[in-house]
Amino acid sequence: MSREINNVYWEDVQVKQDLPEKSRVIDTTLIAMGATWATHDFMPVHHDRDFAQSKGAPDIFMNILTSNGLMMTYLEQWAGPQAVIKDISIRLSVPNFPRDRMDMNARITRKWEEKGEHLVEVAFNGDNQMGPHAAGTAIISLPTRG
Amino acid sequence: MANRFGVLPFNSPVEPTMDYSKVAPLIGIQSVRHPPHDRVTEVDVDRWCQVMRDTNPLYTDEDYAKKSRYGGLLAPSGMMHVFALGTMRAALDQFVRGAWEHPNDPNVKLNVVIEQEGYTGVMATAQRQQHFRRIRVGDEIHWTIGISRLSDYDHLTRQGVGRKYQILYQFYNQKDELLCNQSFDVLVYRAPMSTRRLYAG
Numbered sequence: 001m002s003r004e005i006n007n008v009y010w011e012d013v014q015v016k017q018d019l020p021e022k023s024r025v026i027d028t029t030l031i032a033m034g035a036t037w038a039t040h041d042f043m044p045v046h047h048d049r050d051f052a053q054s055k056g057a058p059d060i061f062m063n064i065l066t067s068n069g070l071m072m073t074y075l076e077q078w079a080g081p082q083a084v085i086k087d088i089s090i091r092l093s094v095p096n097f098p099r100d101r102m103d104m105n106a107r108i109t110r111k112w113e114e115k116g117e118h119l120v121e122v123a124f125n126g127d128n129q130m131g132p133h134a135a136g137t138a139i140i141s142l143p144t145r146g
Numbered sequence: 147m148a149n150r151f152g153v154l155p156f157n158s159p160v161e162p163t164m165d166y167s168k169v170a171p172l173i174g175i176q177s178v179r180h181p182p183h184d185r186v187t188e189v190d191v192d193r194w195c196q197v198m199r200d201t202n203p204l205y206t207d208e209d210y211a212k213k214s215r216y217g218g219l220l221a222p223s224g225m226m227h228v229f230a231l232g233t234m235r236a237a238l239d240q241f242v243r244g245a246w247e248h249p250n251d252p253n254v255k256l257n258v259v260i261e262q263e264g265y266t267g268v269m270a271t272a273q274r275q276q277h278f279r280r281i282r283v284g285d286e287i288h289w290t291i292g293i294s295r296l297s298d299y300d301h302l303t304r305q306g307v308g309r310k311y312q313i314l315y316q317f318y319n320q321k322d323e324l325l326c327n328q329s330f331d332v333l334v335y336r337a338p339m340s341t342r343r344l345y346a347g
Contacts, residue, residue, distance in 0.1 A: 001334070005203060005210075030197065038197035039228050042237030054153040057266070064270040065227055066332075073198040081204045081214070085223060089274040 006010060010118035010142040019078050019106040019122070025061065026100040026128065034066030034106045035139030041065055062077045062096035067134045071124055073118070075138055082143040086119070090136035100128040109137070158176060160202050164263045164309065166298050172252040176292040176316065182229055186285045190228070191221045198222075207312055221281040226326045227273075229287035252293050253313055260309065265334035272331035280323045286320040294329065301333075308335030 036047035044051035107123035126134040203210035211219045239245040246254045296311040313330040
């Protein structure tokens, strides 16, 4: 399979640099398939609207594994396949419900070398119409041009 | 003393609170190591990548992955927790019939107590993954689980009056190599009480 592979190199990034923003429409299929099909989370609040409403939620809502997966994918798609996410912390606030849209953005907050690795710290956010859904930081090891 | 709405103020000394001595022995102990239900398969990875729209060739392109420093297909590191989750049958046993797959695990024993204490709502609030090694297609992910901390007082949250606790997962491959430490923060809450306390001001 031939395709263009883009890698971000450590020498080319700067602290305070913003990553390109991405958006993802949140619908019932993404929430239900994200929970059950992709992340094996069969808690019914993530795929059964009646069950979710019986628990007081207005609708099914995204599970944390899918939220984490979307944010890690956002970062990895930017950094390229030679990058490695070493450490990622994510906090959830307002839920992602069907008919939401999550806007993802991130900024490089630190850049350093450690034990032969070339690292950056990135602060990221995933916001929907109600406010912040997910926020956190990640430490990413980037390739170098050397 | 109740206010003019007949509601107890927050932190009332007469409010029934959880008996911490029932759960204190469960803190800081990891479970036995659990085997996986299955190996990591290309199908698992493909499903994840379709949902996440992940086109990383290390996960999706065998030729590329073979020529990489890894020598073969990987699974996204974010999938780590996926391999500790049970089958649909096990999940339904747990959520519908209350029959846990690993009843001796400290988190299960904790759940029994907190449900008895009236904390019926549950919500994941945060997660941290520290990745030490990549997951390879074909790996067998073994895991342990424990409770690293539990609040010894009630919090007033948007969901209700609740307790916060933190789960620690440790994931290993079939070579006994530590792949990942993952903390997982959970809020359990008494939803009806929150409404009462919000009115109490």
